[in-house]
Amino acid sequence: MSYLEDLTISKARDLLKSGEVSAVSLTESYLERIEASKKLNAFCLITADLALAKAKFCDSQVKSNRKGKLSGIPIGVKDIFCIQSLPTQAASKILEGFRPSYESTVTSKLWAEDAILLGKLNMDEFAMGSSNETSIYGPAINPWQLSNKTPLTPGGSSGGSAAAIAANLCLGTLGTDTGGSIRQPAAFNGVVGMKPTYGRCSRWGIIAFASSLDQAGPITKTVRDSAILLEIISGHDKRDSTSATREVPNFEKMLNGDIRGKRIGIPIEYRIEGTPNEIIKLWEDGIDQLKSAGAEIIDISLPHTKYSLPTYYVLAPAEASSNLARYDGIKYGYRAKLKSGEGIEEFYKRTRSEGFGNEVKRRVMIGTYVLSAGFYEAYYQKALKVRNLIKKDFDNVFSEGINAILTPTTPTPAFSLGSKGNKSPVEMYLNDVFTVPANLAGLPAISIPTGLTNDGLPLGLQIIGPAWEEAEVLNMAFRLEKESNFKDKPIQWWNN
């Protein structure tokens, strides 16, 4: 088992290629680890038989030279990706029993390269949440612990995807990021999470939350692994008209760690009141590390930053209320039982009332409100205009020669499950303060772990780049990963 501890996608690729490890033995080892980690509740579905059958296939291809780029690599995917014939319910009761008859584009790209699916990963219901607590499966648990052993949130919405990487239950996972749902859990679990440029990856077959913000992306142990997975899932798809017809660079090949002369912006508006000193210190350390690697550090201003959260919490619910109108109990999923004499109106309302959790209901109702007659101009149109101003702030600094922006990923480390947002949903929304702007502006952004709090919890820094400059963002993250030399891992308290 020992070689597994430091295994990454790139190392496993070499071991599988040289024949030192077989796909079957690697898959079996990871399935054992998953079985022994039930306390983390990271996986909501384990596909052991399918995984072993695929592993046998990968091993049989060893000599034929027909192996895919991810041949034999064990992967988990968030429960929001449609996987043909397998339960897919975005952690919602309303999709109970749903088995899609089609496969999402990004997952089909993984399987075409012979990656092995180990199972599906826990998340917030319809990706609406920052703590995994809105999941119908109950929350995934963060593998990292404080000395008092209180269960901590893995973050959200891709909490299961990040926890599975931190606990080494698979080598790579896919998440989705609408307002920080890849980067915030990556930061809370001490792993790497990348949200690509809007349009870099196809959204086809991903259960929709807010279509103008949603993007799929990898959560991995290293920046190199992030580059490997991102390259495979990127590219144009005829079935998603918002996916870009751009060439996909060879992201892994472009990782050379040379950032000399690069101009890195430090936005003053991200110095928000109440940010813990240890997060400010982490940020300052990151600045020093990039400086000593030859980058130029420049103070910048993104004046509309503070309006990102209100803009997001108008637009994301508006799009969600429209996207989630399809869940009506007729064509698939949960259907409420009616009393005699009740009609179609009760049918829709009861199905949706019983099928959606409270956070989803709140967002559908807020979205309905801001799109309704009399409020559309004041809220929805207004938010689209402010979104434009937020995007222009970024356009301005990038056009002045800034290559990337460095910020903390989150305003706090992982918090205790049940400690936030019980009475006040807005308290939970404040988690997204540093991550939402990149979604609103459609920009690529990565979170990488660079240090621990005094209490021993991981913290992450975020690098935001200009649209389509994932290669630059990854290369900067690659250098920061090397400079910060974060090697800590959680103690394995969860083994049965």
Next chain:
Amino acid sequence: MSIDSALVRRIGNLAKIELSAPDVEMFAEQLGEIVSLMNQLDQVDTSGVDALNFEMSNGHKNRTEDVVRDGSYMERVLENAPEPKEGFFTVKKVIE
């Protein structure tokens, strides 16, 4: 403006979500809080600013031809339906 019970009931009706009396009370308070967050947008001067839409963001202008590419798989379309009958979805009676 604040969110009162009547407004919550109206929104619930538009959103097709059944709400109990305690639900209405809880959501009135919570939605009110979210609306206060949203109201911060009033501080921004947006005169002369265009609304950002999909096509403005990153220049996507992809269009596909409007042609039928597949079809004839009724079973697949119906396989997730809660109570399919004779090749159809079933719904509640909508006319008296």
